[in-house]
Amino acid sequence: MRKLIDSYGMTIGAVLTGIWVFTAWRLAGMPSPGFLGRLVPGAWIMAGALSGKGPVRWWMPVQLVLFTLSAWLWMIWGPGWVFAAAVPVAGLVAWALAVASGKHGTIRALFPMLFLILLTAEVNSDEVRFAEIAAGMGHVNSERYGERQYRAGDINAEVGHHTMVFPGIISPGLMAGDRWLRAVPVLITIGSAALLASLAGPVPAVACALLYPGFSTLGLAMTGWLAAGVFTLWLMRGSHRWGAMITVLAALFLTALKMRYAGLAAGMLIAEYANSKPVRGKWLVPFSIAAGGMLFLAVDRYLLGGEVFWVRYGNMETLKLMWINLFHRPAVTVSAAGWSLFDPEAGLLPRAPWVIPAIWGLVILARENGELFRRAVIPAGLYWFVLIVWSGTAWHGLPAPVGRVFLPLVPPLAIGLSKVWARRETLVLVAVSAMISAIVTVFPHGRANFADGTDTLLTLAGGHTGFSMARASSLWLIAALIPFVSTLLLTGKKRVSPGFITLAVLSVGLALGLTGDAEEAEDLPGSSVTGALLYPGDPDPVIRYFWFGSRERMLELSSADHVITMECPPGNAMLFLEASSTGGRLLVCGDTLEVSTPMIELPGVYRMIGRRGILPDRPENRIMAPCTLLVAAPQGMITVSHCDGAPVYIDRIGLL
Amino acid sequence: MISVFLACMCTAAAAALFRGPSWELAALVPYSAALALVSGRRLFIIGLPPLALALLSPGALPWAILLGGMMFSLYAPGRAARVSGFLSVAVVLWFLPLRASIPLAVISAAGAVIGGGRTAASVAVLAGFSLSAFLAGLPEDPGAEPLAVRSFISDGRLVSERIMVLPGSGGAYLCAPGTGTWAMWAAIEVGGLRDSIPAAAVSVGEDMIFLPAGRDTLCFLFHPGDTLNVSLLRRQEPLLHPVILFSAGGEKL
Numbered sequence: 043m044r045k046l047i048d049s050y051g052m053t054i055g056a057v058l059t060g061i062w063v064f065t066a067w068r069l070a071g072m073p074s075p076g077f078l079g080r081l082v083p084g085a086w087i088m089a090g091a092l093s094g095k096g097p098v099r100w101w102m103p104v105q106l107v108l109f110t111l112s113a114w115l116w117m118i119w120g121p122g123w124v125f126a127a128a129v130p131v132a133g134l135v136a137w138a139l140a141v142a143s144g145k146h147g148t149i150r151a152l153f154p155m156l157f158l159i160l161l162t163a164e165v166n167s168d169e170v171r172f173a174e175i176a177a178g179m180g181h182v183n184s185e186r187y188g189e190r191q192y193r194a195g196d197i198n199a200e201v202g203h204h205t206m207v208f209p210g211i212i213s214p215g216l217m218a219g220d221r222w223l224r225a226v227p228v229l230i231t232i233g234s235a236a237l238l239a240s241l242a243g244p245v246p247a248v249a250c251a252l253l254y255p256g257f258s259t260l261g262l263a264m265t266g267w268l269a270a271g272v273f274t275l276w277l278m279r280g281s282h283r284w285g286a287m288i289t290v291l292a293a294l295f296l297t298a299l300k301m302r303y304a305g306l307a308a309g310m311l312i313a314e315y316a317n318s319k320p321v322r323g324k325w326l327v328p329f330s331i332a333a334g335g336m337l338f339l340a341v342d343r344y345l346l347g348g349e350v351f352w353v354r355y356g357n358m359e360t361l362k363l364m365w366i367n368l369f370h371r372p373a374v375t376v377s378a379a380g381w382s383l384f385d386p387e388a389g390l391l392p393r394a395p396w397v398i399p400a401i402w403g404l405v406i407l408a409r410e411n412g413e414l415f416r417r418a419v420i421p422a423g424l425y426w427f428v429l430i431v432w433s434g435t436a437w438h439g440l441p442a443p444v445g446r447v448f449l450p451l452v453p454p455l456a457i458g459l460s461k462v463w464a465r466r467e468t469l470v471l472v473a474v475s476a477m478i479s480a481i482v483t484v485f486p487h488g489r490a491n492f493a494d495g496t497d498t499l500l501t502l503a504g505g506h507t508g509f510s511m512a513r514a515s516s517l518w519l520i521a522a523l524i525p526f527v528s529t530l531l532l533t534g535k536k537r538v539s540p541g542f543i544t545l546a547v548l549s550v551g552l553a554l555g556l557t558g559d560a561e562e563a564e565d566l567p568g569s570s571v572t573g574a575l576l577y578p579g580d581p582d583p584v585i586r587y588f589w590f591g592s593r594e595r596m597l598e599l600s601s602a603d604h605v606i607t608m609e610c611p612p613g614n615a616m617l618f619l620e621a622s623s624t625g626g627r628l629l630v631c632g633d634t635l636e637v638s639t640p641m642i643e644l645p646g647v648y649r650m651i652g653r654r655g656i657l658p659d660r661p662e663n664r665i666m667a668p669c670t671l672l673v674a675a676p677q678g679m680i681t682v683s684h685c686d687g688a689p690v691y692i693d694r695i696g697l698l
Numbered sequence: 699m700i701s702v703f704l705a706c707m708c709t710a711a712a713a714a715l716f717r718g719p720s721w722e723l724a725a726l727v728p729y730s731a732a733l734a735l736v737s738g739r740r741l742f743i744i745g746l747p748p749l750a751l752a753l754l755s756p757g758a759l760p761w762a763i764l765l766g767g768m769m770f771s772l773y774a775p776g777r778a779a780r781v782s783g784f785l786s787v788a789v790v791l792w793f794l795p796l797r798a799s800i801p802l803a804v805i806s807a808a809g810a811v812i813g814g815g816r817t818a819a820s821v822a823v824l825a826g827f828s829l830s831a832f833l834a835g836l837p838e839d840p841g842a843e844p845l846a847v848r849s850f851i852s853d854g855r856l857v858s859e860r861i862m863v864l865p866g867s868g869g870a871y872l873c874a875p876g877t878g879t880w881a882m883w884a885a886i887e888v889g890g891l892r893d894s895i896p897a898a899a900v901s902v903g904e905d906m907i908f909l910p911a912g913r914d915t916l917c918f919l920f921h922p923g924d925t926l927n928v929s930l931l932r933r934q935e936p937l938l939h940p941v942i943l944f945s946a947g948g949e950k951l
Contacts, residue, residue, distance in 0.1 A: 069832050071890065071939030104744065107824060111768060114831040117934060119761050120864060470743050477747070505755035540702050540737040544746065548709035548753055569846030573856065573875050603851045603875040603950075683876070 051098030053090050060086030063130045070113035072123045085154040092150045105133035121502050124485045131480035135252045142248040148239040151248045156261045162486045167442040169263040175209035186220045207298045227263045234271030242456035250456040253475040254393040258445035265300050266449030274453045289314040305428025306450045309421030366647045367431050377516030379430045384522040385511040387491040388438035396475045399468040399533040403458030418454035425450045436587045440493045467533045493583035563597035563692040574604040589662040600689035612678040616698040617671045622664040626687035631673045637690045639667045661691040702737045706730030721793045725763045728785035732770040735779035760790045772809035784810035835934030842868035854950040863942040869929030880920040882948035887913045890939040897932045897940045
């Protein structure tokens with residue numbers, strides 16, 4: 043018996059975990075017993091079947107204890123069950139890392155989590171569009187994806203903004219029916235992870251697959267893992283006499299796959315060229331080609347009327363926009379770059395803190411293998427640069443799954459992670475990242491965000507923060523740099539004081555827990571708001587992408603039934619209000635307040651890319667005027683309601 | 699060890715400065731001591747996230763410290779760390795007006811005395827906790843406030859958000875709009891039960907109705923000043939986990 047446990051401890055432990063999770067879920071009465079209460083234990087049973095020989099690991103009893111303790115948490119704190127359910131899922135990530143180094147380890151390790159993701163992540167976002175195009179291309183008999191719907195960013199109702207390459211690749215799956223939409227993407231994901239394992243080692247590769255940003259589209263019908271796979275394959279090829287040709291083909295494929303990868307493709311070409319033999323005047327050639335390309339685009343746009351490159355990406359306006367972002371509003375572009383790292387909703391680091399030690403791994407790589415470092419980092423860095431400079435404040439691509447835009451960074455980060463894997467600090471940050479992936483797995487709503495300043499995971503935990511690209515001044519990024527740089531420096535040292543780690547982790551917690559003086563009106567609790575609507579009614583951030591001022595949602599007061607009530611100490615109170623209107627009146631504790639704010643002017647840089655005329659008269663195009671009122675509230679209650687006139691849109695409201 | 703304790707205390711002091719002092723923050727002192735005593739061990743990694751969560755959200759502080767403190771009192775290797783864990787549990791339970799907090803404190807104290815490396819004792823304490831939670835549920839907060847249901851009104855139509863009422867949550871209420879009479883419906887789903895004994899009470903003005911498990915739609919008139927109240931009548935019992943799902947809508951007459 044002892045021998046059996048020693049040899050097959052992991053298998054037995056995994057099966058027992060599945061059985062206990064199934065049982066405790068029901069004993070504790072945790073929500074979703076019929077769905078997640080079966081899937082999570084099922085994934086553990088699957089893990090048991092795939093474990094093979096191996097001893098039981100120390101974290102297996104720990105996760106069982108944590109799950110047992112937290113299974114009852116939901117009775118006293120509603121969302122507690124999500125965190126409890128996430129414990130065994132985080133255990134699955136740990137299991138995957140434990141089996142990854144065995145025979146066919148990468149493939150075995152991914153199956154249980156893929157099983158969970160495929161059944162919990164709803165078909166959404168670009169997946170639907172790719173499925174529609176795929177169904178249309180091969181005239182596949184598809185009931186669900188038979189008709190194409192117009193989406194934001196499409197050129198017109200007939201022509202979308204996606205290329206046919208990826209839909210063409212996934213279309214064989216759809217031939218077997220709608221349910222097989224993700225069949226090819228799953229194979230692509232597994233293949234890419236296996237390639238990554240050859241490049242960076244199986245354990246870091248599995249970690250990169252199961253943690254953000256790789257986790258964000260793991261197994262989903264999106265292009266990220268295919269791009270990461272092609273990039274990995276290109277990195278693996280080493281010196282080859284057909285190297286230049288392979289690079290050109292890979293670059294063309296990536297650009298055709300999605301124009302967003304053009305930066306990655308350009309980086310691959312540059313890295314290939316940079317590693318070639320040094321010759322006098324070597325860099326004149328690429329600059330000449332680039333200048334020629336730009337000249338061609340200009341001729342196409344202004345002489346041929348955009349007949350060749352008429353799509354929204356590859357035309358002269360795109361180059362103009364990049365010029366403006368770089369030289370006319372560099373502060374906005376720099377802040378977008380900063381938020382791409384730190385924003386709680388869409389940034390890289392909040393959901394993938396393991397990236398910090400991986401950066402040190404890249405430093406080690408630079409010392410050990412300069413050529414591989416250049417080939418890995420130049421394309422990934424250029425991809426990120428182009429993403430920010432090209433997309434500006436819309437870099438995040440929300441509400442599509444958070445983190446999907448960072449997939450091309452995964453191969454270099456995997457190599458970096460492999461260099462620092464054995465360090466204790468790395469494992470701490472990997473554990474934190476694993477918990478985030480686990481929470482998102484059992485709380486699929488957390489996969490997306492709406493760029494309105496409320497992160498779904500933070501909201502679930504009962505917290506909210508003013509630290510957000512939609513809400514805070516970009517100067518707040520300096521505050522984020524402190525824990526980031528501290529952690530970066532600390533993980534770079536060979537021996538780190540636990541006190542410093544504690545300070546860095548807790549600083550993040552504290553910073554995220556801080557809020558501004560006045561409440562965002564859209565966040566007011568139900569006890570304070572009756573009837574008032576949210577503007578815009580649709581949470582889709584695409585609607586707010588190109589607002590010129592604040593890009594948050596607002597509270598609309600447009601009828602007498604729309605009332606805000608706030609408690610305060612009896613007597614006089616100072617009420618802060620930030621609102622816009624074309625001329626509406628509010629009733630504030632019986633007194634009327636007229637709100638009429640002027641239109642904002644079209645920022646000059648938009649005229650440069652051809653936008654003309656005045657802005658349409660919409661709430662977001664009017665200045666949000668702040669005002670502070672001294673109101674009498676003898677009953678200890680302040681009421682704000684709509685009196686008459688045009689609707690009033692409130693951005694922030696609070697007692698000072 | 700000292701550096702961990704100091705780091706925790708500095709951050710807790712910053713939290714007190716930024717948010718204002720609260721008695722619950724006192725639990726951070728023994729918790730930080732426990733964390734410092736296990737620094738360099740695996741338990742340190744597990745004990746850090748509850749503290750970060752506590753600083754992140756004041757609402758989550760007592761529960762995060764309760765969970766982390768229980769873990770320390772049961773599994774910390776040294777008696778000093780286990781006792782510190784117990785103290786953090788005791789402080790949290792003292793300041794939370796919870797019924798049945800004594801069993802939790804007793805389990806934690808027992809763990810502090812006999813826990814640590816003794817696997818059998820730990821398993822026994824864990825089983826005791828599970829059995830106690832299974833039979834009696836976790837302590838409810840008797841001071842829990844009812845949840846206000848948010849409504850949205852557009853073109854004379856009202857739609858409320860959909861909410862869930864759990865045992866110990868204090869119920870939920872929806873206030874009538876300030877003007878006019880409204881023809882309302884309320885969709886109420888009661889579940890998690892294995893009998894037909896009424897589990898939900900719904901009242902508007904002076905009218906009240908009791909509902910057993912199942913789905914019901916109630917129609918009623920809503921006048922200014924009225925409030926629709928929904929409350930759960932049943933408590934947690936073994937294999938019975940009552941819950942209400944509620945939403946409402948209406949039109950202005």
